[in-house]
Amino acid sequence: MRPLILVVVVVAALAAACSSNDGSEVEVLRLATTTSTNDSGLLDAILPSFENEFNARVDVVAVGTGQAIELGTAGDADVILVHSRAREDAFVAEGHGTARYDVMYNDFVTVGPVGDPAAMEGTPLASEAFTAVAETESTFASRGDDSGTHSKEMSIWESAEIVPDPNSSWYKSLGQGMGATLNYSNETGSYTLTDRGTFLSQKESLPELRVMVGGASIDENVDPSLLNPYGVIPVNPDKGSISSGLADQFVAWITSVEAQEKIGDYGVDTFGQPLFYPDSEAWRSR
């Protein structure tokens, strides 16, 4: 038994040593955001310069927009970075956040199987393409997770005056993230709505899918309803234990021309186009 006890003691000591490293004076900012900003690699690329400048550490909680807003409402995050305008405005109106600031945008595209059973390729408007999907009863994969992308998809169905039924044979409500939904569509030959960034970053493993509505880059996307703006909101300090000073510094930093330039540069090397386009007030009036 004695060697076993020794192993347990050593492991416990190691665990204690590791956790005590966190006790330094670095201030921690909890950022609740959507999976798209994190999975695309954007945050990994831009956050280190904030962390260095302010001697802070950013703990990123990447979840659906619904949960990110809920984290802010509960005071479990200091700042939120999401993309669902109506819910962002409601969040501020209800007093959970102090104010909403424009940060950046990208766009949504409709992707589908190369065979294109709904014959939608080149359709300018997403709502027309969705109508074609419903009429031909081609398989459509919905995020179904109350995310910003899911909200956008529902608003497109609404403008097409179609109420998709998850119990029908062609409409699949997955309840999963963008990456998993794209994999599903690739495997099953389904159409889906995705943000361009996630599609581009995963394109290598999606040989069966092609952009049907939205063109090859944001400049070719003629449907204004497919624009996808992101906003940042500091959580109301009334909720207690909120690092509100650091949250305000973060907002000032991410909307600054310097950080906005980093956002606009990200992805150009790898994908030949930015994944996100800077759009803060400071950037627009530079």
Added chain:
Amino acid sequence: METLGRAFGDALGLLWGMDSTLLEIVGLTLQVTLVALAIALFLGIPIGAAIGLARHLPGRAFLVPLIYTGMGLPPVVVGLFTYLLLSNRGPIGGLGWLFTPAGMIMAQTIIAFPLVLGLTMAAVQSVDPDLPIQMRALGATRRQVALTTLVESRIGVTAAVVAAYGSIISEVGAVMLVGGNIEGETRVLTTAIVLETRKGNFALALALGIILLGLAFLTNLVFHRLQVRQGGP
């Protein structure tokens, strides 16, 4: 505390309402879990008993640690492996099992099988080693020896059943990957809990969790009654 209180209220409301979506999710959860368990038992108990009895099996020093490792297979890795097998680009993609309950059953069987195998083997080994020798001396066939030993170790074998059941009914990684959490098709309790948590519906998620625990408890109550009837504790 507020969320917790609301969750219990919601759980009762959900059970009371017996809403058809919930019934469908509970039904599929039980279907997938029980079919996977049945296959794992059908294969795992006889093979486990055989290995347990074959105390001088060549390669045993390698086989037993291998089985013990299998008992701790990370479900998400099993899910990934099953996904790649069943993918269109995978070797058995032609079955069309990806994103179907059949695929989920396959993944959960892979998780449950080593558990049943290992715990049955251990239970059989814990029976007095003289018993098989005496039985053989009295003229019993190999089959009779195996059956009697299994009956003697029934409490341990029931524990194997309970452990395998508990590990797969509460498993989320594999069924999420292989099933895809599709509403009305492959959504089970655990994947519904992940989804509602992501949506920020913490109370509803917790309510589903309470239903899952209740379901596990009810089934274990049945297993325990069987164990008691067999003369166990």
